[in-house]
Amino acid sequence: MNRQATHEEMERTRTxxxxxxxDASEADLRRPTDGTRWTNEQLLFHMLFGYILIRPLLVLMRIFGRLPRGGGRAFARLLDAGTRPFDxxxxxxxxxxxxxxGRRRMGTVFDRVIAGLHRRLDAEREADLALGMHYPTRWDPFFRDVMTVADLYRxxxxxxxxxxxxxxxGQ
Structure with missing residues (x-):
């Protein structure tokens, strides 16, 4: 894993x-998005939430990534079965x-979450970055059947x- 590239990507998204x-006006924030049922403000929160989720996903990874593959695969299947409630x-x-x-606190939370992910990534041992587990592929198009800790950071x-x-x- 290229840690520096991952750090740079997180900083790019933070900026x-x-x-x-x-840059968003109040009207911009209330405007519908393209391809979702959310407003821009709601989608911005969802984008932030993608980063917030990494800490609990790392905890799950450390538990299920150390179990026999069958246990992780069964857990992923169970989660896939719960796709509708998840959605x-x-x-x-x-x-x-x-x-x-609100706008200001979303920015503050984003900063805090990114700073925490930077610290955690720096503290990861190479062997830990390779730890993997099965994921519920129906939950997100970016989840793959097996993901590693390094994949979670990206x-x-x-x-x-x-x-x-x-x-x-701005449109």
């Missing part, structure tokens, strides 16, 4: 996130969370870049 928040929660969460946090940036194209800020 982009702040630019989006700073509902995934959709509803940003509806209120974006309003509760995941939220891919998620961010995908959703960035759906924003209609």
């Amino acid at each position: 982009t996130f702040h630019q989006l928040l700073d 509902v929660v995934n959709y509803l969460g940003p509806l209120g969370a974006a309003k509760v946090l 995941y939220p940036t891919r998620h961010f870049d995908f959703h960035r194209r759906q924003l209609t800020v």
Whole structure:
């Protein structure tokens, strides 16, 4: 894994996130996105949430990544079976969370989360970066059947870049 490249990508998204928040008018934030049922503000929260999820996903990885492959595969299948409830929660969460946090706090939380991910990534041993487990591939197009710790650190940036194209800020 190229840690430096991962750090640079996280910093690029942090800068982009702040630019989006700073440049968006209130009307921009309320505008619908392209290809989702969210407003720009709600999608911005969802993009932030992709980074917030990494810490709990790393905990799951450390548990299930050390189990026999069959245990992790069964867990991933169980999660895939729960895709519909996951999709509902995934959709509803940003509806209120974006309003509760607001523009300024979303930026502050994004900074804090990125700083924490930088520290954690720097503390990872090479062997830990290779630890892998099965993932629920129906939950997200960027989840693969087997993902490593290194993959998890790269995941939220891919998620961010995908959703960035759906924003209609400034249009």
